[in-house]
Amino acid sequence: MQIAARESTEIAALASPGDTLSSTPKQTPQPTPSPPPPDFDNLISFYKLEADRYYNDCGYSSNHYAYTEDELYMLAQLIYGEARGESLKGKIAVANVVMNRVLSRGYPGHTIKTVITAPGQFTGYSSSTKPNAACISAARQVLDEEVWVIPQNVYFFHSNKGLAEGESWGTHRYYARIGVHAFYTENYGGRNRNGEIPPARYARAYQWPQDGCEPGKREHRIQYMLNKLGYDVKADGYFGETTKDAIVAFQADYKIKADGVAGPVSIEALIKAFGVNEYSAEFGS
Incomplete structure (x- = not known):
């Protein structure tokens, strides 16, 4: 009886003040959920909006219509x-x-x-x-x-x-x-x-800016990502043969049709290769 009483006292001493002994184990605290990744569709939409601006600057009227x-x-x-x-x-x-x-x-x-x-x-x-x-x-x-x-x-x-x-x-x-x-x-x-x-x-969103309109942010971002990925191109915002060659090289490396056009498939692959989080941190959108 004395041994049993001593064991009971020792077990009680192991518990912190205010604790109660229970056969149910404590739940492990859940880790704080990570913030959602950047909205990829939103990142891609930047290229469409920039290209639309060039399209309008080149004299065409808008063909947008919010239909039902x-x-x-x-x-x-x-x-x-x-x-x-x-x-x-x-x-x-x-x-x-x-x-x-x-x-x-x-x-x-x-x-x-x-x-x-x-x-x-x-x-x-x-x-x-x-x-x-x-x-x-x-x-x-x-x-x-x-x-x-x-x-x-x-x-x-x-x-x-x-x-x-x-x-x-x-x-x-x-x-x-x-x-x-x-x-x-x-x-x-x-x-x-x-x-x-x-x-x-499609052509307006991804090809038109490469065919003679003024250089801008879209080209700069593409060049910046290519440069950081090791391709031989400067981020000067001007789409020329050097940029086209870099896009062709990137497309060949990533098993994309190597036509030198930064179309939707190439843009998506480029942002993912650069890093979606890195892209969002660098450009903000």
Whole structure:
């Protein structure tokens, strides 16, 4: 009995004041969770925004339009009604006419609905039409990828007005024939008038700054990362042959198509190779 009492006293002495003996083990404190990594999509978006600025500086009007799914469906209905038998280019051209009107400051109506349903305009449109997959795809290419196959000041088309090829249609100047439709320009306000076809969103976001526009932050960041990774290029903000050669070398090392274009795949690989956290710390966004 004395031995048992002494053991009980010794065990109690091992406990800190205020502790109670329990058969349940203490829970190990959980480590403080690490902060979430930088938003990679946000890092990539910088390159799109910078490229958009160059694109606008080079004279093109914006092709951005914040559409709803109902509007996309309506545009697909219009494409089906006016150009379902046309090639993809012909379908996109018809949709481009709609969007040129929507985005022009000088043309009445600034939504897809008001432009398509304007009296006496797109007679092929019907709200009861069920567009096929090809027409929906063409509408998505125009609204999502901002693919244009005609200049930004082409506002009209027709399939049969009895006009000779190349003849003006009133004040509308002939642009080109695509499939069965002839397309015409008009100089309403707010759209580029130089007669050139604007590059699509992909080209604008990743290629256009490399083709003659002023140098800027985008090129500097690309060069800085390449330089830190050991490639022979200076971070001077100017995209020239040396930078292109460095990008080609990087692409070859990382098993990417070695075309010298800092496209989305290359940008993503470059930021990851440089280090996402390091990138965020260096550039802040």
